[in-house]
Amino acid sequence: xxxxxxxxxxxxxxxxxxxxxxxxxxxxxxxxxxxxxxxxxxxxxxxxxxxxxxxxxxxxxxxxxxxxxxxxxxxxxxxxxxxxxxxxxxxxxxxxxxxxxxxxxxxxxxxxxxxxxxxxxxxxxxxxxxxxxxxxxxxxxxxxxxxxxxxxxxxxxxxxxxxxxxxxxxxxxxxxxxxxxxxxxxxxxxxxxxxxxxxxxxxxxxxxxxxxxxxxxxxxxxxxxxxxxxxxxxxxxxxxxxxxxxxxxxxxxxxxxxxxxxxxxxxxxxxxxxxxxxxxxxxxxxxxxxxxxxxxxxxxxxxxxxxxxxxxxxxxxxxxxxxxxxxxxxxxxxxxxxxxxxxxxxxxxxxxxxxxxxxxxxxxxxxxxxxxxxxxxxxxxxxxxxxxxxxxxxxxxxxxxxxxxxxxxxxxxxxxxxxxxxxxxxxx
Numbered sequence: 193x194x195x196x197x198x199x200x201x202x203x204x205x206x207x208x209x210x211x212x213x214x215x216x217x218x219x220x221x222x223x224x225x226x227x228x229x230x231x232x233x234x235x236x237x238x239x240x241x242x243x244x245x246x247x248x249x250x251x252x253x254x255x256x257x258x259x260x261x262x263x264x265x266x267x268x269x270x271x272x273x274x275x276x277x278x279x280x281x282x283x284x285x286x287x288x289x290x291x292x293x294x295x296x297x298x299x300x301x302x303x304x305x306x307x308x309x310x311x312x313x314x315x316x317x318x319x320x321x322x323x324x325x326x327x328x329x330x331x332x333x334x335x336x337x338x339x340x341x342x343x344x345x346x347x348x349x350x351x352x353x354x355x356x357x358x359x360x361x362x363x364x365x366x367x368x369x370x371x372x373x374x375x376x377x378x379x380x381x382x383x384x385x386x387x388x389x390x391x392x393x394x395x396x397x398x399x400x401x402x403x404x405x406x407x408x409x410x411x412x413x414x415x416x417x418x419x420x421x422x423x424x425x426x427x428x429x430x431x432x433x434x435x436x437x438x439x440x441x442x443x444x445x446x447x448x449x450x451x452x453x454x455x456x457x458x459x460x461x462x463x464x465x466x467x468x469x470x471x472x473x474x475x476x477x478x479x480x481x482x483x484x485x486x487x488x489x490x491x492x493x494x495x496x497x498x499x500x501x502x503x504x505x506x507x508x509x510x511x512x513x514x515x516x517x518x519x520x521x522x523x524x525x526x527x528x529x530x531x532x533x534x535x536x537x538x539x540x541x542x543x544x545x546x547x548x549x550x551x552x553x554x555x556x557x558x559x560x561x562x563x564x565x566x567x568x569x570x571x572x573x574x575x576x577x578x579x580x581x582x583x584x585x586x587x588x589x590x591x592x593x594x595x596x597x598x599x600x601x602x603x604x605x606x607x608x609x610x611x612x613x614x615x616x617x618x619x620x
Contacts, residue, residue, distance in 0.1 A: 233603045250421045257504035270511045275416040276386045279583035303359030323368035323575045324453045330364045332446040344593040353441045366393035387413045407522040411515040418508040421584025427451040433600035435589045458574040461560040464496035465570045478535040496557030508555040516558045
């Protein structure tokens with residue numbers, strides 16, 4: 193007999209099934225709560241205690257510092273796999289065999305072009321436009337060139353939509369950067385792998401031959417893998433709830449980009465660099481700012497340390513710290529901001545206050561350092577985050593549609609005025 197939970201409201205008892213996930217997560221299934229004779233709903237601002245769906249994509253244990261995609265540990269994927277393999281696994285459930293991966297990559301390359309008319313939309317933006325706004329707009333513009341909502345009963349339509357967005361998205365990302373920098377737009381190079389092509393799209397200069405740096409490629413590949421999915425966060429939940437209206441994949445992804453833009457979500461690595469810049473402008477004294485961070489009366493917040501989900505070391509940070517060290521050593525960048533970052537890192541890892549509270553540098557801290565060293569502007573950091581998160585959004589959208597989940601429609605507790613009489617304007 194399955195377990196049940198009993199809720200008593202005004203003397204009446206209501207029973208609801210308890211469900212368990214494959215990692216023994218426990219939930220009370222209350223979907224029949226309001227429909228029962230109780231007429232009651234739950235109130236959970238921010239949905240911190242509410243499961244919006246059952247999902248087979250990502251498992252996250254913040255207490256133990258565990259992150260797995262489709263059961264594969266993030267450590268194994270980052271060490272042994274590459275971004276395209278990871279994307280395939282997230283979207284379709286398993287790591288691809290050689291033939292599946294070759295077909296996937298070939299089909300993506302076949303869609304690695306963007307209609308020339310999209311450039312006209314890009315031309316309308318000033319160089320000062322934030323790249324996230326540009327990216328959201330250009331992604332939304334793809335809907336005009338692919339207007340139909342995908343038929344979830346057609347595997348071909350679903351697959352074509354997936355490879356289309358995976359093919360075109362890196363181009364839009366690079367256009368957002370190159371527009372800002374006043375560089376000519378490009379479509380990349382089909383002879384290169386997926387991540388190698390992304391690097392060329394971003395970094396190729398018009399007046400010199402492009403030379404691939406394998407350390408940069410390795411760091412970029414790992415960053416994209418580490419950001420590929422992270423369970424039901426703000427942007428992922430947005431993608432699913434927009435898709436629940438049967439909006440198409442491109443519209444749902446565009447909504448996810450807008451959700452990611454916020455500084456409490458995808459803007460965290462940008463906030464890290466802005467903090468480092470502020471410390472530099474104030475003389476660069478890291479000890480002073482570590483003291484400020486420990487002072488509860490001081491409004492200063494140390495960005496890039498600790499994590500609202502991980503109560504231990506962010507498993508992604510362990511991986512990307514190695515890549516950050518390699519990039520800085522290889523590029524030999526002389527940058528006082530990066531020196532401040534390394535100083536903060538060393539002090540936090542050795543300071544009892546931070547160690548006891550497990551306020552370790554997180555993935556946003558290290559990703560900001562890497563992107564800065566690569567020469568990517570600070571306001572492009574969240575765009576790079578979106579590039580990595582794309583396969584996770586696709587996987588979540590696809591799962592939601594295939595499961596035929598109902599349209600999202602949260603309830604509310606009304607706290608406004610009771611019924612009032614209308615008063616003519618002369619008497620107000």
